Amino acid sequence: MAQRTTPKKPQGGGGGRTQPTPPLAFLDEEFLTCTDARTLRILAEYLEPAARFKAEGIQDTIVFFGSARIASRENAQKELAAAQAAKQGVAAARRRLAMSRYYEDARELARRLTEWSKGLSDAKRFIVCTGGGPGIMEAANRGAAEAKGLNIGLNIALPFEQDCNGYSTRSLTFQFHYFFMRKFWFTYFAKAMVFMPGGFGTLDEVMEVLTLCQTFKLKKRLPLVLFGTEFWRKAIDFNALVRAGTISRDDLDLLYRTDSVDKAFDFITNELIEYALASPGGTLAPWQELGAGARPE
Numbered sequence: 001m002a003q004r005t006t007p008k009k010p011q012g013g014g015g016g017r018t019q020p021t022p023p024l025a026f027l028d029e030e031f032l033t034c035t036d037a038r039t040l041r042i043l044a045e046y047l048e049p050a051a052r053f054k055a056e057g058i059q060d061t062i063v064f065f066g067s068a069r070i071a072s073r074e075n076a077q078k079e080l081a082a083a084q085a086a087k088q089g090v091a092a093a094r095r096r097l098a099m100s101r102y103y104e105d106a107r108e109l110a111r112r113l114t115e116w117s118k119g120l121s122d123a124k125r126f127i128v129c130t131g132g133g134p135g136i137m138e139a140a141n142r143g144a145a146e147a148k149g150l151n152i153g154l155n156i157a158l159p160f161e162q163d164c165n166g167y168s169t170r171s172l173t174f175q176f177h178y179f180f181m182r183k184f185w186f187t188y189f190a191k192a193m194v195f196m197p198g199g200f201g202t203l204d205e206v207m208e209v210l211t212l213c214q215t216f217k218l219k220k221r222l223p224l225v226l227f228g229t230e231f232w233r234k235a236i237d238f239n240a241l242v243r244a245g246t247i248s249r250d251d252l253d254l255l256y257r258t259d260s261v262d263k264a265f266d267f268i269t270n271e272l273i274e275y276a277l278a279s280p281g282g283t284l285a286p287w288q289e290l291g292a293g294a295r296p297e
Contacts, residue, residue, distance in 0.1 A: 045181035049174055053189070056172060059280040061129040061152060061189040062113055062268065064106055065205045066136025066196030072107075076100040102196045102228060103139040109194065109227075109261045110143030110151075116269055118149055125280065126191060126272060127152060131182075132164050132173060136196045141167035154182050183208065188282040192223045192268045197231040206236070213254050214247075220279070223271040225264050226257045 022028075031037055071079065076097040083093035110128045117126040128144035130137035132153025144151035145167040153168030156176045164173055176182040187209065195206050206226075212218045226232045238255075241247045258264050 042178060042181060045176055045178055046184070049185055052171065052174075056150065057124045058127055058150075058152070058172070058189060059124065059282070060126050060191045060276065062110075062117075062126050063129045063186050063190045063193045064110060064136060064140035064196065065131070065193065065198060065202045066102065066106060066139075067198040067202060068131075068133045068135035068137065069199070070099050070103050070135045070139075070197070071096055072103045072139070073097070073100040099197065103136060105227065105261050106136050106139040106194070106196050107143035107146075109264055110140040111147045112143075112261070112265050113268065114144040114147035114149035114151070116265075118147065120277075122280070124150065125277075127172075129154065129186065129190070130168070131155065131186075131201075132168055134163065134165055136198065138165035138167060140194075141165055145169075154185055156182050187212070187218070190222060191220070191272055191276040192225070194225045194227055194264065194268075195232075197228045197235075203235070210251075210254060214251055221271070221275045223268060224255050225267065226255050227259070227264060229257050229259050232257065 025031060032040065076093070076099075080090070080093040080097050083089045113126065114128055117123070120126075127150050128140055129152035130140045132141070132155030137153070141151050141153055142165070150169050150172060151167070153164060153173040154176060155164045155174060156179065164175075174182075174185075183205075186205070193205075193209060195202060209222070209224065213222055213224070238247070238252055242249050242252065256264075256267050258267070
């Protein structure tokens with residue numbers, strides 16, 4: 001039987017001139033960051049998180065939204081003391097201290113939800129997920145970490161504010177370029193969402209998720225908590241929309257409003273036990289069902 005031999009490298013022809021070997025296309029950073037490769041970058045922000053979620057066994061999340069600018073009570077107290085010592089910016093520091101209650105409430109709620117979820121038969125259900133940055137995002141990741149639970153940080157590259165906080169699980173901390181891919185991962189595994197006081201980003205998420213629920217684009221039941229009744233009453237006048245006829249009174253039932261960690265915890269856990277516990281995994285409405293006209297369970 002003839003033995004296989006390693007083929008010899010052919011001798012260069014002509015004058016023996018060579019040139020540097022070009023990079024493989026999938027390793028060519030110049031190509032991958034150009035306009036022509038946008039589709040590949042979008043696909044990467046779907047496939048790479050999907051692979052990591054699968055490796056960690058992530059099926060269901062509880063998502064926290066809120067301002068990146070809300071400080072912890074400890075830091076807010078230090079800022080107030082510094083402002084009083086400098087006799088400058090005291091009023092603003094007092095406002096930041098008052099708003100710090102939402103940091104502490106998000107931290108406590110995330111901790112309690114994580115402890116509850118770890119007590120389920122499948123301890124990797126209902127994992128706390130945030131945008132991965134400072135403020136309320138840090139608070140929720142911190143609370144989950146204090147309960148020694150896995151938690152997710154879907155960070156995004158921005159020119160300011162959006163440094164990764166130190167509390168999200170390292171293997172579940174991501175960096176996105178495209179907002180819409182980040183939003184997909186916020187929503188796909190979500191089984192409940194908590195909206196703490198926030199700015200443009202939080203308002204954007206509130207309206208987008210409400211639209212998905214109102215139009216039945218989401219197959220699943222998704223309990224939505226507006227935490228901070230006075231803040232949200234001033235920030236968005238939903239009743240004005242009802243009076244104008246641009247939404248229906250029933251649309252307001254999509255939201256649960258509270259100022260209480262206890263009530264938020266009870267509402268979310270009761271909803272999850274009744275509607276989500278038996279249905280793990282990502283759920284979005286199949287396109288075949290979108291015109292059916294029946295409201296999903």
